[in-house]
Structure formats: structure tokens, C-alpha cells
Amino acid sequence: MNLTANFASEIPALTSTIIATNKDPMGRSEQAISSFSDAVIYWFRQNFGKIVLLIVVAVCAALISKIVAAAMRRALERTNLPSASIFVNIVRALIWIFAAATVLQPVFGINPSTVVAALGVSGLALSFGLKDTIANIVGGFGLMVSKVVQPGDIITIQGTTGTVRDVTWRHTIVIDRTGNQLLIPNSILNTTALEKITEAGEAATTVPFTLRGDADIAKSSHSIAQVVAQTTKGMAMPSNPPIVQLQGFTPYGIKGQVVMFAKQGVIAADMQDAATRALAGQDYLVQEAELQSENDVDQAN
Numbered sequence: 001m002n003l004t005a006n007f008a009s010e011i012p013a014l015t016s017t018i019i020a021t022n023k024d025p026m027g028r029s030e031q032a033i034s035s036f037s038d039a040v041i042y043w044f045r046q047n048f049g050k051i052v053l054l055i056v057v058a059v060c061a062a063l064i065s066k067i068v069a070a071a072m073r074r075a076l077e078r079t080n081l082p083s084a085s086i087f088v089n090i091v092r093a094l095i096w097i098f099a100a101a102t103v104l105q106p107v108f109g110i111n112p113s114t115v116v117a118a119l120g121v122s123g124l125a126l127s128f129g130l131k132d133t134i135a136n137i138v139g140g141f142g143l144m145v146s147k148v149v150q151p152g153d154i155i156t157i158q159g160t161t162g163t164v165r166d167v168t169w170r171h172t173i174v175i176d177r178t179g180n181q182l183l184i185p186n187s188i189l190n191t192t193a194l195e196k197i198t199e200a201g202e203a204a205t206t207v208p209f210t211l212r213g214d215a216d217i218a219k220s221s222h223s224i225a226q227v228v229a230q231t232t233k234g235m236a237m238p239s240n241p242p243i244v245q246l247q248g249f250t251p252y253g254i255k256g257q258v259v260m261f262a263k264q265g266v267i268a269a270d271m272q273d274a275a276t277r278a279l280a281g282q283d284y285l286v287q288e289a290e291l292q293s294e295n296d297v298d299q300a301n
Contacts, residue, residue: 050106050107053103053106053107054103054107057099057102057103058099060099061095061096061098061099064095065092065095065096068091068092068095069088069091069092072087072088072091073088085166085167085168087144089168089169090141132185132187133169133170135186135187136169136170136171136185136186136187137169137170137186139185139186139187139189139190139191140167140168140169140170140171140172140186140190142190143167143172143186143189143190144167148189149164149167149172149189149194150164151164151165151166151167152164153196154196154197154198154199154201154202155174155194155195155196155197156194156195156197157184157188157189157192157193157194157195158192160174160176160182161176161177161197161202162174162175162176162177162180162182163175163176163202165181167186170185170186171183171184171185171186172184172185172186172189177202177262177265177266177267177268178267200237200240200261203237203240203261203262203263203264203268204259204260204261205259205260205261205262205268205271205272206257206258206259206260206272207228207257207258207260207272207275207276207279208255208256208257209224209256209257209258209279209285210250210252210253210254210255210256210285210286211246211253211254211255211256211284211285211286212253212254212284212285212286213252213253213254215253215254215284216284217246217254219284220284220285221244221246221256223282223284224242224244224258224279224282225241225242225243225244225258227278227279227282228242228258228260228275228278228279229241229242230278231274231275231277231278232260232271232274232275235260235262235263235266235270235271235274236260236261236262236263236271237261237262237263238263240261242258242259242260242261242275243258243259244256244257244258244259245257245258245259252286253286258275258279260272260275
């Protein structure tokens with residue numbers, strides 16, 4: 001007999017006692033409380049062993065789950081397998097399923113084979129209701145085993161770029177340069193084209209400029225690189241100095257851009273702002289005000 005059945009068997013006796021005490025106006029509350037206490041004590045005496053077994057199994061499962069999870073994380077770090085929480089979570093789920101199956105029969109009086117049969121019958125309905133969750137779990141496991149995405153990779157998907165932090169049951173956690181945490185469903189990563197880029201490629205940012213047509217190209221390019229490098233010294237990657245690239249000709253001068261590489265933790269917009277402020281007012285660059293003045297003169301003529 002299981003826990004709930006034992007306690008339910010005491011309810012009729014308790015009810016009859018309470019009805020009997022209602023006929024006696026003297027001390028009916030005390031008698032009812034005493035009868036209820038006796039029923040509870042009797043239930044605990046009858047099921048003490050089952051309660052102890054349930055607690056012991058739960059504590060053991062929690063300890064084993066914690067120890068195995070820590071051991072798996074250390075083992076994954078020493079191998080070439082990606083270290084992601086999805087592997088650890090699968091093992092922890094199996095441990096708790098085994099623990100639940102251990103106590104079903106002796107504590108609750110439920111045959112584990114009955115539960116398995118019931119799950120088999122309702123499995124089709126559950127598969128339809130949980131199809132998105134199942135797709136995310138299978139997709140995440142496939143991504144990690146095939147090493148398409150691993151923690152530490154820098155990816156771009158649907159215009160969003162960031163570093164993969166972890167792959168969980170349902171989603172992949174991606175952190176962008178501003179520190180925002182993006183949760184991308186694993187099924188999307190498994191069915192959508194993504195781009196894996198290098199650290200330097202993810203860190204690259206540009207500031208366009210227009211060089212005067214009569215300016216010394218070599219001298220001006222060196223000056224631009226020097227000014228930007230000095231201004232962004234605390235923001236740029238030490239191993240990747242700014243690069244000046246000339247891209248073509250316009251009616252106002254030579255079109256170009258300076259490419260900078262922001263180090264980890266630096267927002268690209270802040271680096272662009274610093275470089276633009278440093279280049280503003282340089283005599284070898286065409287400024288917006290000058291372009292507007294030339295346009296006005298052309299329209300007047």
C-alpha cells in the first residue's frame with residue numbers, strides 16, 4: 001500500500017470521530033485535534049521506512065548528479081569535445097530518472113513498467129505538444145557533436161554577431177560586444193546559414209574619409225594611421241594597428257577608409273567616435289562643410 005492510500009484509510013475513522021464529537025458540545029475541538037494527531041502519527045509510523053528511503057534516494061541522486069556534473073566538465077575540458085552544458089544536463093536527467101524509477105514501486109506502489117507503458121501510449125501526443133522543445137534538444141546535440149558551434153566561437157547569424165558562451169537544452173547563448181545576451185533557439189542554428197569569423201574580423205570597424213586630390217597620398221595615409229593609432233591606443237588590439245585603405249576617386253578627392261580593430265570589451269561605436277574626432281579638421285581631408293560650399297557654388301553657376 002502506498003503513502004497516499006495509507007493516509008486515506010485513516011480518513012473515515014477520523015471523520016466518524018469528528019461527527020461523534022459534534023454531538024458533545026464539551027471539548028469537541030480538543031477531541032478532533034487529538035484524533036487528527038493520532039491519525040497523522042499512525043500514518044508516519046506505518047510509512048516511516050518509505051519516507052526515509054525516499055529522502056535517502058533523493059539526497060544520493062543530488063550528490064551523484066553534482067559529482068558527475070563536475071567530473072564531466074573537467075573531463076570535457078581535457079578532451080577535444082566541446083564543453084557545453086547540454087552534455088552535463090543529459091547525464092543529470094538520466095540520474096534523476098533512474099532515482100525516480102528506484103522509488104516508484106517500494107514507496108508509491110507504482111510498477112515502473114506501467115509508467116513506461118503509459119508513456120508509450122501518450123508519447124505520440126507529447127511529441128506533437130513538445131515538438132519545438134524536442135527539435136531544440138536534438139538540434140543542440142547535433143551542433144555540439146558535429147562541432148559546428150562550440151563555446152568560444154564567434155558567429156554571425158541573421159545580422160547578429162557575438163561570441164558563443166554555451167549551448168543549453170533549448171538555446172545557444174551568444175554575447176555581443178555590448179554585453180547583451182542573445183538566446184538563439186538551437187533549431188534555428190541547425191537550419192539557418194551562419195558565419196564563423198575570426199577575432200580580428202569580428203573586431204574590425206571602419207571610419208570613411210575623403211582625401212584631397214592634391215594631397216600627398218603617402219604622407220597623408222601615414223598621418224591618418226598615426227593619428228588614429230595614438231587616439232585609439234587604449235581601445236585597439238595591440239597586435240593589429242590601424243590600416244588605411246584607398247578605395248577610389250570622387251569629384252571631391254580620393255575616397256578611403258581607416259580600418260581599426262577593437263579589443264575585447266570595447267564597443268565599436270566608441271572607437272569610431274574617437275577616431276572621427278581625431279581626424280576632424282585635418283587639412284588633407286575634405287570636410288562636409290567644404291563639400292556643401294562647393295555644391296552651392298556649382299548650383300549658382
